Amino acid sequence: MLELQKLLTTIETMSEELAHQSRAHREQTARAQEVLRAFAQVDDALLDKVERAADLDPSWRGARPVGERLDEHHAPEAPDHDASLIAVDGSQIYPDRHGMALYYLINTGGIVLRQGTGQAPLTFTRPQVFFREKDLFNEAEELIDSQTVNNLREMAELEELARLVAEERAYWQGDLDRRVVAMMDGPLLLWVSEREYEQSSHAHRRLQEYLACLDAIRAAGGLLVGYVDRPRSANVLRLLHVAELELMAIDKETLRATRYRGLSDRFLFDWLRPQERSALFASTSRINRRDFAPAGHEIYFFYLNVAQADGPDDANIVRVDVPAWVAAQPETLDLVQQAVYRDCRGTGYPYVLARAHELAVVTQQERRQFEQMLATQLMRRGRWPYTSTKAYLKSLL
Amino acid sequence: MNDTSPLFGRTLRTGTLTFTFGSTLPHSRQPAFGELVRVPAGAGQVYGVVYDVLTQDDPFVRQVIAASDQLEAEKIADMRERRQSPVEITALAVAYREGGHVYQRIPPRPPATLEPVYGCDDEEVREVLQGWDSFRTILNHAQCPAEELLAACIRHAARCQPAERRRQFLVEAGRELTRQLSADPLRLDAILRRLGGDQF
Numbered sequence: 192m193l194e195l196q197k198l199l200t201t202i203e204t205m206s207e208e209l210a211h212q213s214r215a216h217r218e219q220t221a222r223a224q225e226v227l228r229a230f231a232q233v234d235d236a237l238l239d240k241v242e243r244a245a246d247l248d249p250s251w252r253g254a255r256p257v258g259e260r261l262d263e264h265h266a267p268e269a270p271d272h273d274a275s276l277i278a279v280d281g282s283q284i285y286p287d288r289h290g291m292a293l294y295y296l297i298n299t300g301g302i303v304l305r306q307g308t309g310q311a312p313l314t315f316t317r318p319q320v321f322f323r324e325k326d327l328f329n330e331a332e333e334l335i336d337s338q339t340v341n342n343l344r345e346m347a348e349l350e351e352l353a354r355l356v357a358e359e360r361a362y363w364q365g366d367l368d369r370r371v372v373a374m375m376d377g378p379l380l381l382w383v384s385e386r387e388y389e390q391s392s393h394a395h396r397r398l399q400e401y402l403a404c405l406d407a408i409r410a411a412g413g414l415l416v417g418y419v420d421r422p423r424s425a426n427v428l429r430l431l432h433v434a435e436l437e438l439m440a441i442d443k444e445t446l447r448a449t450r451y452r453g454l455s456d457r458f459l460f461d462w463l464r465p466q467e468r469s470a471l472f473a474s475t476s477r478i479n480r481r482d483f484a485p486a487g488h489e490i491y492f493f494y495l496n497v498a499q500a501d502g503p504d505d506a507n508i509v510r511v512d513v514p515a516w517v518a519a520q521p522e523t524l525d526l527v528q529q530a531v532y533r534d535c536r537g538t539g540y541p542y543v544l545a546r547a548h549e550l551a552v553v554t555q556q557e558r559r560q561f562e563q564m565l566a567t568q569l570m571r572r573g574r575w576p577y578t579s580t581k582a583y584l585k586s587l588l
Numbered sequence: 589m590n591d592t593s594p595l596f597g598r599t600l601r602t603g604t605l606t607f608t609f610g611s612t613l614p615h616s617r618q619p620a621f622g623e624l625v626r627v628p629a630g631a632g633q634v635y636g637v638v639y640d641v642l643t644q645d646d647p648f649v650r651q652v653i654a655a656s657d658q659l660e661a662e663k664i665a666d667m668r669e670r671r672q673s674p675v676e677i678t679a680l681a682v683a684y685r686e687g688g689h690v691y692q693r694i695p696p697r698p699p700a701t702l703e704p705v706y707g708c709d710d711e712e713v714r715e716v717l718q719g720w721d722s723f724r725t726i727l728n729h730a731q732c733p734a735e736e737l738l739a740a741c742i743r744h745a746a747r748c749q750p751a752e753r754r755r756q757f758l759v760e761a762g763r764e765l766t767r768q769l770s771a772d773p774l775r776l777d778a779i780l781r782r783l784g785g786d787q788f
């Protein structure tokens with residue numbers, strides 16, 4: 192029970208501080224935009240600073256400019272081309288030691304929308320239940336945690352995406368003129384903690400499987416996109432901070448002393464006009480430099496205004512991740528930019544991603560129905576299904 | 589009765605007087621207002637006349653509609669054919685089949701949920717709606733637009749007659765209506781007006 196009257200003072204303080212913070216952020220953003228313009232020309236001195244920062248502190252998550260100017264803004268001039276849009280999303284039920292049975296579930300949902308055909312899109316769902324001991328317990332014989340299930344779900348999503356891209360290419364009989372844009376919800380870079388990377392063979396296997404999926408999508412001519420809605424990343428702001436430092440003044444301490452703390456890149460680019468994208472950047476994160484780049488899949492990103500109305504107050508700045516091989520051809524990058532913008536029209540978010548999410552999501556009601564069906568089958572086989580006392584009491588509240 | 593009849597959907601809710609079924613068929617293939625449909629119930633069949641077609645909305649549809657000037661054909665087709673918001677169609681139970689006989693009465697028990705709902709071919713329509721006992725069932729149902737429904741049902745039954753018999757069928761239906769509604773000339777007039785014209 193949340194006794195709201197006990198929080199009245201906190202709510203007042205919180206709103207006051209947030210309003211103050213918001214004003215401060217606006218001022219900081221204006222200053223950051225000035226710095227962006229002041230250091231707009233990308234030169235060797237700037238690239239040396241980025242290189243030094245990334246070498247000195249491998250955990251530094253900055254941005255390496257890929258183009259010639261930081262303040263580049265670009266809207267494709269060529270007319271829209273119809274493409275096939277593919278999106279996959281996933282959801283899960285985590286293992287619950289208080290539940291009637293130990294299991295976890297991963298449900299992937301996907302959609303293939305063929306622009307220009309007038310056909311209803313193809314949709315599918317793929318539920319998988321894991322209940323065997325080998326699936327449920329890790330090497331230390333502990334019940335796997337929610338992060339592990341998330342990792343497995345992420346892999347299942349990418350595998351489905353790779354499969355769908357190959358099928359779509361086959362549908363068009365290998366015609367490479369038909370563009371196939373494969374969309375994921377979220378960043379394309381895999382998250383692997385350094386501790387996990389150093390200590391777990393699973394992490395390496397997961398990384399290799401992930402990169403193999405990227406290989407497969409590339410081989411099938413898929414244009415892979417990671418769409419990040421309302422991004423909180425500040426890679427370009429960290430780049431600006433480094434740009435202001437002298438090369439030899441860059442060390443771990445100065446890297447952390449950024450004046451842009453609390454800001455996000457999306458505010459930095461709120462001047463982009465509808466359908467315009469920012470310059471292209473490469474993430475300097477360790478996994479990108481160490482694992483993705485050597486495998487030919489270095490991840491680039493740009494910011495894109497997917498709003499319909501013009502002006503900073505209406506801007507809807509999102510981050511779009513693409514592998515380097517998608518960005519290699521300007522016309523391909525334009526096509527991706529157009530496809531994402533076109534699919535966001537009206538909804539402010541890619542239609543295909545919204546639909547993939549809708550197909551993948553497992554509601555509480557569906558979960559209850561699944562467990563009721565399981566309970567019935569268990570009873571038929573002489574096993575009385577029961578939850579823990581704690582779970583039972585919670586269900587009464 | 590034909591097992592190859594079109595499958596319109598499956599029952600969602602059923603009652604003694606009406607049954608509602610969900611359909612994911614495209615708009616053009618959904619049963620029309622006044623059309624006869626059939627659904628298994630136990631060892632027999634229940635026949636109903638379609639009187640309400642309801643397309644549900646949800647927040648996502650509303651969001652997409654906000655972009656209606658830029659909506660692509662594929663997204664419209666997706667909304668109509670793929671999304672899990674089926675069209676709900678309600679039919680008024682007017683007859684049932686049991687032991688090979690058709691009875692124009694309220695069925696003894698309603699269909700169960702998730703039963704398939706089929707269309708009826710011309711022969712079946714003629715068999716089920718011959719005689720005029722279902723007129724009273726329709727006229728007495730308070731929740732449906734009875735005059736409109738009865739007129740649509742008669743037109744549907746007329747279309748299922750051989751071409752040379754259609755006019756005669758309508759004349760006979762009109763006579764029966766005149767007999768049943770002799771005390772309610774306004775209602776009779778409303779129905780007869782809806783039966784007129786070449787396009788029945």
